[in-house]
Amino acid sequence: xxxxxxxxxxxxxxxxxxxxxxxxxxxxxxxxxxxxxxxxxxxxxxxxxxxxxxxxxxxxxxxxxxxxxxxxxxxxxxxxxxxxxxxxxxxxxxxxxxxxxxxxxxxxxxxxxxxxxxxxxxxxxxxxxxxxxxxxxxxxxxxxxxxxxxxxxxxxxxxxxxxxxxxxxxxxxxxxxxxxxxxxxxxxxxxxxxxxxxxxxxxxxxxxxxxxxxxxxxxxxxxxxxxxxxxxxxxxxxxxxxxxxxxxxxxxxxxxxxxxxxxxxxxxxxxxxxxxxxxxxxxxxxxxxxxxxxxxxxxxxxxxxxxxxxxxxxxxxxxxxxxxxxxxxxxxxxxxxxx
Numbered sequence: 001x002x003x004x005x006x007x008x009x010x011x012x013x014x015x016x017x018x019x020x021x022x023x024x025x026x027x028x029x030x031x032x033x034x035x036x037x038x039x040x041x042x043x044x045x046x047x048x049x050x051x052x053x054x055x056x057x058x059x060x061x062x063x064x065x066x067x068x069x070x071x072x073x074x075x076x077x078x079x080x081x082x083x084x085x086x087x088x089x090x091x092x093x094x095x096x097x098x099x100x101x102x103x104x105x106x107x108x109x110x111x112x113x114x115x116x117x118x119x120x121x122x123x124x125x126x127x128x129x130x131x132x133x134x135x136x137x138x139x140x141x142x143x144x145x146x147x148x149x150x151x152x153x154x155x156x157x158x159x160x161x162x163x164x165x166x167x168x169x170x171x172x173x174x175x176x177x178x179x180x181x182x183x184x185x186x187x188x189x190x191x192x193x194x195x196x197x198x199x200x201x202x203x204x205x206x207x208x209x210x211x212x213x214x215x216x217x218x219x220x221x222x223x224x225x226x227x228x229x230x231x232x233x234x235x236x237x238x239x240x241x242x243x244x245x246x247x248x249x250x251x252x253x254x255x256x257x258x259x260x261x262x263x264x265x266x267x268x269x270x271x272x273x274x275x276x277x278x279x280x281x282x283x284x285x286x287x288x289x290x291x292x293x294x295x296x297x298x299x300x301x302x303x304x305x306x307x308x309x310x311x312x313x314x315x316x317x318x319x320x321x322x323x324x325x326x327x328x329x330x331x332x333x334x335x336x337x338x339x
Contacts, residue, residue, distance in 0.1 A: 001303075002303050003156070004321070005305060007122065007200050009320055017247075018315060020230045028094055028230055036054050047183050047210050047234075053219050057207055058063060061194040064167075065194060067096045069077055069192065074129065074130035076100060077119075078131045079103055084100075084135075109228045110154065111154075116161075131166060132158050139170075139171070142276060143174065145278060159190075169187060169193050170196040177255065178278050187210075195207060195277075250319050252317075253319075257321055258278065258280065260326050261329060270286045270287035270338065272284035272286055279316055282306075282313075283333075285312065291310055294336075303333065
């Protein structure tokens, strides 16, 4: 079975497991875990920030950021297909008491002009926007990378409107590799940044929230309130440190595999392939198959992808996928969708 459902399906390698087994640990809630502290310091330095805090999931880290940056009874401005809207089970309203101000875009790219146009004028009768959030790469847009000028415009808008800006950077590693820029540069201007280790970097668990010292100090309290305080976390963060040393440099290969797969399927009469920018490929189905039936047929033939709408499926390339499997996955897709 070739599993392209997500880059979260990777299994820890034997060297990663050994790093986890050998990790120096402590009680991270009581007085700190040394391996976790090492990871947090390293990640903060990579992004040019004061501090970082380890979380069990990206969703929890995102929600902590919203709790810290927003105000109850206000709105958070987001692109209409953002992860925070569709894949975090309404936590924005449940946890932080904010509602969504979704901005419609033609391609998932939230420009400053579109965001600015969504601002209401001052009024006693309508909720005001208290923060903005941007997703990079944008999952629902097929792993698209926010262009540098777009990001700069959003940072400037946030400052002009005097609202904080959160960067949902679950796959920011992929975005930085695709653009050939440093992590501190691609995230410059964000008040908080969330990064995930369990996606492109192949770790079993974990994300970090990054920001200034005061914000991250308060984030510790929010994480504890949300049930995210863990004890001997070094067993987990050792995997993240290993991934930064050994897997970060392999992301370009995942992007190459996505482009190869897309090119192998590009002439198929029943498939409309969205050209990938990173490791995600969106396939639009033109024939009689809907996404559910296509997913079922493909899995029976040895390929797992996910439904991404009624006539779309998604494939995500990751470090456990070989060149040979990319070609075989294309063969399966080509033959099964033709039937």
